[in-house]
Amino acid sequence: AQSVSQHNHHVILSEAASLELGCNYSYGGTVNLFWYVQYPGQHLQLLLKYFSGDPLVKGIKGFEAEFIKSKFSFNLRKPSVQWSDTAEYFCAVLRSGGYNKLIFGAGTRLAVHP
Amino acid sequence: DVKVTQSSRYLVKRTGEKVFLECVQDMDHENMFWYRQDPGLGLRLIYFSYDVKMKEKGDIPEGYSVSREKKERFSLILESASTNQTSMYLCASRVSGANVLTFGAGSRLTVL
Numbered sequence A: 001a002q003s004v005s006q007h008n009h010h011v012i013l014s015e016a017a018s019l020e021l022g023c024n025y026s027y028g029g030t031v032n033l034f035w036y037v038q039y040p041g042q043h044l045q046l047l048l049k050y051f052s053g054d055p056l057v058k059g060i061k062g063f064e065a066e067f068i069k070s071k072f073s074f075n076l077r078k079p080s081v082q083w084s085d086t087a088e089y090f091c092a093v094l095r096s097g098g099y100n101k102l103i104f105g106a107g108t109r110l111a112v113h114p
Numbered sequence B: 001d002v003k004v005t006q007s008s009r010y011l012v013k014r015t016g017e018k019v020f021l022e023c024v025q026d027m028d029h030e031n032m033f034w035y036r037q038d039p040g041l042g043l044r045l046i047y048f049s050y051d052v053k054m055k056e057k058g059d060i061p062e063g064y065s066v067s068r069e070k071k072e073r074f075s076l077i078l079e080s081a082s083t084n085q086t087s088m089y090l091c092a093s094r095v096s097g098a099n100v101l102t103f104g105a106g107s108r109l110t111v112l
Helices: none
Strands: A004-006 A010-014 A019-021 A024-027 A029-039 A044-050 A056-057 A064-068 A073-078 A086-095 A102-104 A107-114 B003-004 B010-013 B020-021 B023-025 B031-038 B044-049 B065-070 B074-079 B089-096 B107-112
Touching: A004 A086, A004 B065, A010 A019, A019 A029, A019 A107, A024 A029, A024 A086, A029 A064, A029 A073, A044 A056, A044 A064, A044 A073, A086 B044, B003 B089, B010 B020, B020 B107, B023 B031, B023 B089, B031 B074, B044 B065, B044 B074, B074 B089
Parallel strands: A010 A107, B010 B107
Antiparallel strands: A004 A024, A019 A073, A024 A073, A029 A044, A029 A086, A056 A064, A064 A073, A086 A102, A086 A107, B003 B023, B020 B074, B023 B074, B031 B044, B031 B089, B065 B074, B089 B107
């Protein structure tokens, strides 16, 4: 089945540690890729997106993600996390054509300890 | 900023009750969506609407229906609530042809 996979459901880090959250998708063809973040008690909000061009995209709050087409991956990275990065992170894929439905991964809960 | 407002943040209902979840957006967006969010499952699309009076089934429409009588309002209806519909429900909207969704704060429904 076509899907979006996030490899880690829970990640615990100390402040200043580096972060990488994996995301793989199984769709062929042209896709748009997203990372959304949900801070405790807040709305789901867009962290960054990739539509075309440079496969390394930078988002808000020092996050970046790299699209590797050959690996069907769009991993999220941050060199040094902060306590305020504690949140749930969702990878999402939009397939071009048709009704442009956004398909989400299962999410990764990140806890950053001071 | 676009605002997507879900009128009820927390609801508790009994099995068999009819439940209405309301969503209103204030930026004249054509497309609106209802997702449910469950731990370990992420967000799953229930229904979406591309314009007034238009609706399409998402990936998990069973047990739900929707209504889009006005452009700004998209309602999710549980005709007869069941305990397995206990979840967080998220509404989202976007301009037609755009790729970025704006989400509401969510409605947490508990069915007893």
